[in-house]
Amino acid sequence: PMGEFLLEWEGIEARIIRPDIQAVNGVIHVIDRVMMKRRDLTKSGSPIGTQSTDFLPILLAFILVTILF
Numbered sequence: 001p002m003g004e005f006l007l008e009w010e011g012i013e014a015r016i017i018r019p020d021i022q023a024v025n026g027v028i029h030v031i032d033r034v035m036m037k038r039r040d041l042t043k044s045g046s047p048i049g050t051q052s053t054d055f056l057p058i059l060l061a062f063i064l065v066t067i068l069f
Helices: 056-068
Strands: 006-009 012-023 026-031
Touching: 026 056
Parallel strands: none
Antiparallel strands: 006 012, 012 026
C-alpha cells in the first residue's frame, strides 16, 4: 500500500508498524516480524542450571509488539 515502509535484511522483509519512537539512546522502529536467522542463535556455554539471557531482548520486543498491535 501507498505510504508503507519496508525493511529488508538478508532476504527477510518486515513492515514498519510504528517508526521513530524516541528512546534514551536512539530511535526505535517497531516492525511486524523478527529479523533473525537461525544461525544468529547460539548455544550458551553456561553450566547446567543456568540460563542464557541472549534471547531475552528479542522475546520482550516480540511481546511488546503483540500487546500494542
